[in-house]
Amino acid sequence: MNFRFTQTAIDTGQARRELQDPGAGGYVSFEGWVRDHNEGQEVTGLEYEAFQELAVKEGDRIVAEALHRFPLKRALCIHRVGSLGLGEMAVWVGVSSVHRGEAFDACRYIIDEVKHRLPIWKKEHYRSGDSGWVNCERCAAEPQHSHAEHLHRAAT
């Protein structure tokens, strides 16, 4: 399993150890953090919700694609679910490989695909007291302006 969810803080030390390999000359990781603003609104916290059964399968497929496309040693992605405060880590991606170039590329590939393809939803809570499901509420208000195409880019 090269993709998993966690309800608690992501243990990056443990995750990094899982990528260690005698043939690896380098390791690249990406961390996604909860920031304090989004699209002009002040964000105070958020909740992640996932359709875990499908997301784990699709996440595993994405990492397998990366291992197939790039000459990597190992790759792993961990996504948080539940309530997160500002500055907390929402997602972690790490890859180890012989050389650095493919490690950067593969890490970028995995996080981009994860954002587009996994059935994970984010509800933001705003300073105003309002809240909203990212990418859903504005689409619903303006159905003629569909984000579906780029948000739901087909699996490659």
Added chain:
Amino acid sequence: MTSIYGLVLAGGASTRMQRDKAALKYQGKTQLDRAVEVLSRYLDRVFVSVRADQTSDPTRARWPMIVDSVPGSGPIAGIRSAFAARPNVSWLVLACDLPFFSETLIHPLIRARDAEGFATSFATAYRSAHDGLPEPLCAIWEPSAAQALEDYQAAGGHCPRKFLIRNGAHLLDLPDPRALDNVNTPEEYAQAVATLDDSAPMQLKIQYYALMREQAGRSEETLETSAATPADLYAELAARHGFTLSREQLKVAVNSEFCDWSRKLAANDAVVFIPPVAGG
């Protein structure tokens, strides 16, 4: 304008089936019961046409019967006997070997008859999807046909279809080409049972996430539906729960795999509609 009564023809010999076609069951109900019940939803009175030796048969005896009272046999004798019993009504005649007949066929027939056929034809009938000829045993027969049928029979005729071809009927196209396929052999019966079971209401499990969970007011539900595809199902549920997302904004998964909106749903499938995602 004369009123329309229903007449379900159940006097056949079922020779090729080797079993009484009226008593064959589909979705747990005899074809005779299905036919009488569907006509009764639209017509004030519905009778079953039987031969004299069938009046105590339990499948038939639970419904009002019109017993053949004219010489000869076959559908024409049944129709003529109905006119003999009630000369001043029109008869929506229905064979009892048409398992795909549904109420969607009744209204167009009545409308077409009222609009044009009534004044000009002996009958208003569907055009066969197979050969374009009239289907006499899912048709409204007018009282004016009674005498002509007697003459036709006296001259040796016995086929209601040839009668309508010769005398002209007001014809309309079938909404579904398969709707009047009849069932004559055990093989055709088995196939019809399977087809109808496929389209029977089935139980599905739906799980909701994020915005849709909030709008549905629940994270899952189990329901009976005849929706054949996820697209049909979403239309049904969007109307019930007032979902604001259009189908174009969603993806769909069945049994935890992404799938097409046109995939055929099966009983106990687990369906998840996937609103625009925002992971990472």
